[in-house]
Amino acid sequence: MTEILVNIFAPLPLLAVLMGAGLIACSQTGFATARAAFAALRPLVTARPDIERDTARAMLFRIEAVTELHGLMRTDRLETGHPFIAQALITFANARNVAHFSDWVRQAIDDRRSRHARVIAFWNAIADVAPAIGMAGTIVGLIGMFAGMHDPETIGASMALALMTTLHGTILANVIAGPIANRLAALSDREIAWQQTLAERMIAIGEREGGAIRKPSAREAA
Numbered sequence: 001m002t003e004i005l006v007n008i009f010a011p012l013p014l015l016a017v018l019m020g021a022g023l024i025a026c027s028q029t030g031f032a033t034a035r036a037a038f039a040a041l042r043p044l045v046t047a048r049p050d051i052e053r054d055t056a057r058a059m060l061f062r063i064e065a066v067t068e069l070h071g072l073m074r075t076d077r078l079e080t081g082h083p084f085i086a087q088a089l090i091t092f093a094n095a096r097n098v099a100h101f102s103d104w105v106r107q108a109i110d111d112r113r114s115r116h117a118r119v120i121a122f123w124n125a126i127a128d129v130a131p132a133i134g135m136a137g138t139i140v141g142l143i144g145m146f147a148g149m150h151d152p153e154t155i156g157a158s159m160a161l162a163l164m165t166t167l168h169g170t171i172l173a174n175v176i177a178g179p180i181a182n183r184l185a186a187l188s189d190r191e192i193a194w195q196q197t198l199a200e201r202m203i204a205i206g207e208r209e210g211g212a213i214r215k216p217s218a219r220e221a222a
Contacts, residue, residue, distance in 0.1 A: 014168050056198045071209070120184050
């Protein structure tokens with residue numbers, strides 16, 4: 001059993017499949033996206049979109065309370081540990097009007113959605129190409145096997161290469177890259193959903209207060 005596992009995880013065919021699939025995915029999406037894709041493995045495990053959604057809902061009640069007591073400009077005094085909510089509060093308090101905040105928050109969410117889509121596309125690209133890379137290794141192994149028919153001792157190694165690359169490509173596509181892409185897509189949808197809800201509620205609060213968030217300075221008025 002140990003010998004079988006050692007042969008299955010032999011470094012050469014495994015590296016060939018990993019590097020081949022990775023290079024093709026990088027050529028399709030870019031090396032910057034590849035770095036972001038591997039960085040996304042951490043939030044893949046640590047992300048808690050339901051908790052973030054509940055935090056955003058609680059913050060909305062605090063925004064409404066502060067707005068009623070002190071006006072829209074004081075909303076940046078609210079503290080939160082989430083970077084998107086914190087930036088939204090600062091921008092909300094310092095925007096010229098609700099339209100200005102609306103433009104910013106919609107662009108910020110669109111940019112976030114676009115970043116998520118590029119990362120998901122990288123992992124989907126690996127899932128798509130890995131079986132083909134494995135099949136290419138299989139063809140190389142079969143060629144080596146037929147070329148070495150005169151020497152029976154070389155047939156086993158070539159056949160093992162042919163089978164292992166197919167196995168590695170299948171595992172990479174269906175056990176690793178595919179599930180990662182699906183998980184990231186689900187997390188992205190849930191994150192974008194609560195951020196859009198937060199933005200819409202903040203815009204509604206601003207419009208309810210008259211649309212003007214801060215008074216223009218003398219320089220702006222001039």
